[in-house]
Amino acid sequence: MLIYTLQRIGLAILICITSMCLLFGALHLIPGDLATIMLGSRATKEMRDNLNHEMGLDRPVPVQLAKFLGRIVQGDLGSDPVTKRSVATIIMENLPYTLVLILTALGWSAALGIPLGCYSAIRRNSWIDRVTGVISVGTISIPSFVVAIYALLLFAIQVNWFPVIGAGDPGNLGDQIWHLVLPSFAVGLGWVGYLARLVRASMLEVMGEHHVRTARAFGLPEAKIILHYALRIAILPTITMLALAIGGLLSSAVFAENIFARPGIGKLIVDAAYLHNYPVVQGAVLTTVALFALAMPIADLLIAWLDPRVRATF
Amino acid sequence: MSAQPSDALAPVELIPEAPGFLISIVRRLRGDPLGLLGLLIVLTVIVLAIIGPSIAPYSPFKIKVPERFMPPTLLALVGGGDGVHGTFSHVFGTDNLGRDVFSRVLAGTQIALGVGGGSIAIALVIGLMLGLIAGYGPRWLDNFLMLLFDSIYSFPTVILGLTVMTLLGPSIPTLMFVVVVIQTPAYGRLIRTATLATKSSEYILAIRSLGSSPGRILLVHILPNIIGPLFIVASMDIPSVIALEAGLTYLGLGIPPPAPSWGRILQEGFESIRDAPWIVVAGGIPLILTTLGFTFLGESLRDLLDPKLRRIV
Numbered sequence: 299m300l301i302y303t304l305q306r307i308g309l310a311i312l313i314c315i316t317s318m319c320l321l322f323g324a325l326h327l328i329p330g331d332l333a334t335i336m337l338g339s340r341a342t343k344e345m346r347d348n349l350n351h352e353m354g355l356d357r358p359v360p361v362q363l364a365k366f367l368g369r370i371v372q373g374d375l376g377s378d379p380v381t382k383r384s385v386a387t388i389i390m391e392n393l394p395y396t397l398v399l400i401l402t403a404l405g406w407s408a409a410l411g412i413p414l415g416c417y418s419a420i421r422r423n424s425w426i427d428r429v430t431g432v433i434s435v436g437t438i439s440i441p442s443f444v445v446a447i448y449a450l451l452l453f454a455i456q457v458n459w460f461p462v463i464g465a466g467d468p469g470n471l472g473d474q475i476w477h478l479v480l481p482s483f484a485v486g487l488g489w490v491g492y493l494a495r496l497v498r499a500s501m502l503e504v505m506g507e508h509h510v511r512t513a514r515a516f517g518l519p520e521a522k523i524i525l526h527y528a529l530r531i532a533i534l535p536t537i538t539m540l541a542l543a544i545g546g547l548l549s550s551a552v553f554a555e556n557i558f559a560r561p562g563i564g565k566l567i568v569d570a571a572y573l574h575n576y577p578v579v580q581g582a583v584l585t586t587v588a589l590f591a592l593a594m595p596i597a598d599l600l601i602a603w604l605d606p607r608v609r610a611t612f
Numbered sequence: 613m614s615a616q617p618s619d620a621l622a623p624v625e626l627i628p629e630a631p632g633f634l635i636s637i638v639r640r641l642r643g644d645p646l647g648l649l650g651l652l653i654v655l656t657v658i659v660l661a662i663i664g665p666s667i668a669p670y671s672p673f674k675i676k677v678p679e680r681f682m683p684p685t686l687l688a689l690v691g692g693g694d695g696v697h698g699t700f701s702h703v704f705g706t707d708n709l710g711r712d713v714f715s716r717v718l719a720g721t722q723i724a725l726g727v728g729g730g731s732i733a734i735a736l737v738i739g740l741m742l743g744l745i746a747g748y749g750p751r752w753l754d755n756f757l758m759l760l761f762d763s764i765y766s767f768p769t770v771i772l773g774l775t776v777m778t779l780l781g782p783s784i785p786t787l788m789f790v791v792v793v794i795q796t797p798a799y800g801r802l803i804r805t806a807t808l809a810t811k812s813s814e815y816i817l818a819i820r821s822l823g824s825s826p827g828r829i830l831l832v833h834i835l836p837n838i839i840g841p842l843f844i845v846a847s848m849d850i851p852s853v854i855a856l857e858a859g860l861t862y863l864g865l866g867i868p869p870p871a872p873s874w875g876r877i878l879q880e881g882f883e884s885i886r887d888a889p890w891i892v893v894a895g896g897i898p899l900i901l902t903t904l905g906f907t908f909l910g911e912s913l914r915d916l917l918d919p920k921l922r923r924i925v
Contacts, residue, residue, distance in 0.1 A: 435911060439906075447892050451893075545767075553859060567775075571777070571778040583771055586768050
């Protein structure tokens with residue numbers, strides 16, 4: 299078990315390092331020099347040299363890579379050339395907003411999608427099952443940013459139920475939740491159908507297994523069989539999916555944050571991208587990669603903890 | 613109950629060779645209304661992309677500032693066409709520069725399909741080659757490629773797209789490059805797994821012992837056996853690639869103006885969402901319909917042609 303855990307964490311770290319090297323490589327392979335891109339074509343040579351020196355771009359490439367990796371290990375993501383503040387600080391200010399948005403979206407979509415999938419599996423081929431099937435495919439394929447724009451048009455502009463922009467008054471929890479409704483709706487909508495389909499498929503598989511049949515033979519009540527014996531196993535693939543979903547959720551969050559003008563990592567990246575503020579883009583991107591890479595081993599361990607059969611194979 | 617169990621138990625025909633292939637698919641889709649709907653939408657979108665420029669009532673670039681923010685025909689039917697409620701000359705109304713939204717939406721079809729289909733085709737070829745190399749080549753190369761694929765995979769797609777677009781500057785080739793980078797690992801992985809499974813089979817061993825070169829074994833003997841599922845997976849990726857193109861363009865980091873991508877129409881419409889909500893509605897609906905159409909069709913095709921894939925995808 300310990301070896302397995304270490305292996306998973308090791309792989310996550312290796313993926314993080316490779317991603318950093320890819321980012322670093324991309325930075326050096328681009329045509330033209332970074333200082334010109336960041337400062338624009340009207341910058342003087344002196345300004346460019348200054349920025350290059352400030353960012354350490356005038357040193358040999360291997361030295362830069364070593365320094366770059368070394369600094370990141372210490373949690374130093376460099377400093378923002380525009381505001382001169384530490385990139386790590388800027389990210390820590392924005393990250394909570396994104397995490398709250400993603401977790402709320404995941405929460406409501408799981409609360410709706412898992413029971414829906416469960417019900418579809420038990421009442422297979424009923425009209426609820428069929429409608430759920432069609433709606434699932436539909437909501438999965440609609441781009442989340444169109445959902446966000448339409449939700450904003452409908453619920454915040456046409457009927458004035460929800461606020462249009464921002465994340466709400468920092469001291470006022472109710473106001474913050476109020477501002478969270480539409481963005482988390484847009485981010486989570488596609489996942490309702492996805493989770494329902496996933497849970498349905500794995501429930502159908504589990505309901506045919508021996509231990510469920512045994513439980514039936516013992517005459518246990520159907521509700522107990524479904525909740526304690528079937529769903530407990532059927533939920534496991536969903537946990538892996540939820541960890542994989544972090545990437546998709548972060549992508550949706552980029553749109554939701556920009557459309558609803560909410561602070562967060564996604565808005566930070568887009569705003570920095572407009573200004574060609576590369577250090578901020580780089581820091582924010584690395585943060586999202588790290589989130590994703592770490593979510594996988596956590597999900598694996600969670601599954602091992604929940605399913606004694608998986609634990610036994612270690 | 614006197615119904616005869618005739619059709620249901622009749623032996624299922626195998627998919628015939630090229631000439632009857634499309635007809636056979638349509639025939640098989642008949643029992644699947646969603647799949648048929650998907651096929652209908654996809655065919656319509658393809659036809660519109662081809663004939664769009666010739667049926668568009670106006671040029672998608674023609675600026676006519678005095679006619680800005682003219683409401684669409686639907687509002688005219690409600691309000692009587694008095695110019696406030698809508699006009700009959702612009703079906704989807706006009707945008708902030710007086711351009712005809714309907715003509716722009718039509719022109720956007722070409723961009724969506726062109727960029728989506730083109731970049732997926734390139735990603736298919738590259739993914740295929742890398743997958744074959746990873747599956748058949750030495751172990752270290754396999755490990756290296758897998759680590760590379762996993763690392764690319766760990767970037768959230770939109771965020772990877774934003775990063776590359778920031779570095780290289782928004783343009784159609786850059787956008788296609790982004791799609792290729794994002795999609796290649798998925799195809800590479802699929803082909804690698806299939807190659808690994810195939811290369812230890814006996815007929816490959818027999819060909820190898822006859823002295824066939826690795827290139828010949830890969831291209832002539834392994835490739836035809838594993839390529840089928842790849843096309844199904846790729847066709848199911850078209851909606852997400854179209855959405856990615858529109859999304860990045862919406863954020864201003866995709867296809868540069870004035871090209872009328874659906875994402876651009878949505879972005880320009882969003883700026884005047886209070887005064888002219890019909891622009892975002894007209895820009896979003898073709899995007900929703902196209903992604904729905906491709907998804908419905910892709911799901912049906914997958915179930916029809918390769919039920920095994922159901923578990924993988």
